[in-house]
Amino acid sequence: MIVKRRPTAPIEGATPQVTPQVLRLLQGMGGDVTRAEMMAALHLKDRRHFSRDYIAPALEMALIEMSIPDKPNSRLQKYRLTDKGREVLNKEGRPDVTPTWTLKRALISPTLCCGR
Secondary structure (H helix, E strand, O other), X not given: OOOOOOOOOOOOOOOOOOOHHHHHHHHHOOOOEOHHHHXXXXXXXXXXXXXXXXXXXXXXXXXXXXXXXXXXXXXXXOEEEOHHHHHHHHHOOOOOOOOOOOHHHHOOOHHHHHOO
């Protein structure tokens, strides 16, 4: 027998729990970045997993925002940190966010940057 959990209502005034995946995503962001750039920088290949475990929770908690919110499936879609996302990073011990992902950096071979 399969039992489905009912979604619980958030407690008013409570800070949502930031998952390690979302924190990892936030720590690398700075400026507008595409999904492909983020996935390459995090060395992830499965787009569905990335959307479900990284992008969707960050969007739901308003930690990141879309550059084209009216067209979520646009090929030109980019994501950027919100003020709330910056606050979470400051709280986690990362005082200032500087752009760390660029297309060049995202396409660097893991053997060059990670010694694999």
